[in-house]
Amino acid sequence: xxxxxxxxxxxxxxxxxxxxxxxxxxxxxxxxxxxxxxxxxxxxxxxxxxxxxxxxxxxxxxxxxxxxxxxxxxxxxxxxxxxxxxxxxxxxxxxxxxxxxxxxxxxxxxxxxxxxxxxxxxxxxxxxxxxxxxxxxxxxxxxxxxxxxxxxxxxxxxxxxxxxxxxxxxxxxxxxxxxxxxxxxxxxxxxxxxxxxxxxxxxxxxxxxxxxxxxxxxxxxxxxxxxxxxxxxxxxxxxxxxxxxxxxxxxxxxxxxxxxxxxxxxxxxxxxxxxxxxxxxxxxxxxxxxxxxxxxxxxxxxxxxxxxxxxxxxxxxxxxxxxxxxxx
Numbered sequence: 001x002x003x004x005x006x007x008x009x010x011x012x013x014x015x016x017x018x019x020x021x022x023x024x025x026x027x028x029x030x031x032x033x034x035x036x037x038x039x040x041x042x043x044x045x046x047x048x049x050x051x052x053x054x055x056x057x058x059x060x061x062x063x064x065x066x067x068x069x070x071x072x073x074x075x076x077x078x079x080x081x082x083x084x085x086x087x088x089x090x091x092x093x094x095x096x097x098x099x100x101x102x103x104x105x106x107x108x109x110x111x112x113x114x115x116x117x118x119x120x121x122x123x124x125x126x127x128x129x130x131x132x133x134x135x136x137x138x139x140x141x142x143x144x145x146x147x148x149x150x151x152x153x154x155x156x157x158x159x160x161x162x163x164x165x166x167x168x169x170x171x172x173x174x175x176x177x178x179x180x181x182x183x184x185x186x187x188x189x190x191x192x193x194x195x196x197x198x199x200x201x202x203x204x205x206x207x208x209x210x211x212x213x214x215x216x217x218x219x220x221x222x223x224x225x226x227x228x229x230x231x232x233x234x235x236x237x238x239x240x241x242x243x244x245x246x247x248x249x250x251x252x253x254x255x256x257x258x259x260x261x262x263x264x265x266x267x268x269x270x271x272x273x274x275x276x277x278x279x280x281x282x283x284x285x286x287x288x289x290x291x292x293x294x295x296x297x298x299x300x301x302x303x304x305x306x307x308x309x310x311x312x313x314x315x316x317x318x319x320x321x322x323x324x325x326x327x328x
Contacts, residue, residue, distance in 0.1 A: 023055040024246065026238075028083035030062055031069035036207070037268040038085045041138060041236060041261045048257035054249045058083065073237075077132040082242050087234045088125075089168060095128050096314045101233035102168045104306055105299035106324050108227050110270050113141035117233075121323035135243060137258040138236035140265040143224035143273055144205035145290075149194055152220035152288035153201055156297050162200040165190055167230060170306035171203055174298065177305035190214055203230055206276040215283040222288040223280075224273045227295040236261070 028046070032039050039062050046058035067075060067084075073091035075081040089102035100106065107113045116122060117139035126136055144167060146153040153159055160179035165187075166172045172182045183199055187208040193199040194217035202214070206224060215221070224230070236258065243251060277287055311317040 023057050024250065026056065026058045026082040026242070027066065028058050028060045028085070029066040029072050029081055030060070030085035031064040031072075032085070033063055037142075037265070037272060038140075038234060040268065041140065041265045042083075042085050044261045044264060045138065045236065045254070045257040048260060049250075049253050052249075052253035052256070054247070054253045056246065056250045056253060073132075073134070076237060076239055077134050079133070079239050079241060081239065083137070083236065083238045085234065085236050087232055088237075089232065094132065097125060097128050097316070097320055099170065099310060099314075100317075100320055100324060101125065102231075103170050103310065103324075104174045104229045104302045105295065107141060107143075107231035108295065109224070110141065110143065110266060110273075112327070113143075113231055113233075114139075114266055116324065116327050117141070119323070119327045121320065121327060124320055124323055129237070130240060133240045134237050135240040136235045137238050137254065138262045138265060139233075140235055140262065140269065141231045141233050142205050142207065142269050143228045144203065144230035144232070145209070145224050145228060145273075145276075146201060146203050146222040147194075147209065147214055147218040148201050148220045148222075149218050150200065152222060152286060154222050154288050154290045155294040156301055159201055163198065165193065165199055165202040165204075167204045167232070170302075170310070171230065173305040173309055174302045175203070177301045178298075188212060191217055194218065205230070205232065206273045210276050210279050215280045215285050218285055220286040220288050221277070221280040222290055223277050225289055227290055227292055228273075229290070229295065229298050 028042055030038060030042060042060050046060055049056050049058055067081065070090045072081060072084040072086050073094060076084050088098045092099040107116060129135060156178035159175055162180050163183050164175050164180040165183050165185055166175050176182055183193065185193060187204045190199065190202045191212050191214060281287060307321060311321060
């Protein structure tokens with residue numbers, strides 16, 4: 001009897017071990033550290049899928065350990081990568097329409113961003129992704145603001161004559177339209193450029209302003225608040241064919257995990273903006289506020305610069321722009 005019992009236990013262990021060994025593994029790549037909100041979103045999805053016990057495991061490769069930051073979309077579309085947390089405008093070279101997801105004045109605040117994510121505008125962007133065998137699991141935008149080395153920047157005339165760094169070509173076009181001189185560089189180079197007098201002003205994300213300690217080099221910070229110019233769409237994407245190949249239970253687990261992570265992402269994005277204000281205040285930096293009138297003044301310049309360029313460069317650009325602007 002004892003021998004039979006031991007044999008049954010051994011058989012069960014073998015089955016359980018085999019099930020674990022045969023679990024489907026998905027590879028998820030991103031460029032950030034494990035302290036970043038975008039990594040936390042990815043980890044939340046991975047943990048919830050594992051807890052669902054549907055023989056599906058997500059292995060995360062962070063800190064650009066698998067692919068370079070801007071080189072993740074192509075392998076994702078080719079099925080060489082399963083998932084990525086990715087700023088979609090990085091793939092603007094493959095799909096010029098994606099440049100609309102980093103466009104000044106298109107998003108007013110985080111709640112507006114959430115409405116954009118569930119609008120016909122995003123349906124049109126997702127249709128472009130589907131052409132590349134890519135789908136969205138988690139929608140999300142991150143916001144940013146301005147810093148001034150010697151003065152506050154809230155309205156277009158504040159940048160006239162200043163050497164300014166912007167995040168993205170569309171922002172460079174708008175700032176140049178407002179009379180700024182443009183210095184193109186990575187956000188990691190802002191600190192030294194401010195320190196050496198190369199830059200008078202800069203525009204980037206709330207998290208980058210804090211992580212690169214820009215508060216040590218500036219007099220004034222204009223954070224993302226009730227209105228902000230800088231919003232960048234940074235979703236969790238998946239190869240569509242890979243998703244379609246999963247079982248119904250696995251797909252359901254992914255979708256449930258993604259819905260929970262999307263709510264967390266929105267709350268976390270708002271927290272990042274508020275936290276950045278505290279850091280700058282603690283460093284003795286003046287905090288400025290952009291008003292709705294300031295926002296509209298910037299958007300008027302963007303319409304004549306960035307928006308015009310987008311429409312001229314993209315075959316269905318006007319239609320996509322109209323869809324985005326229609327979201328209140």
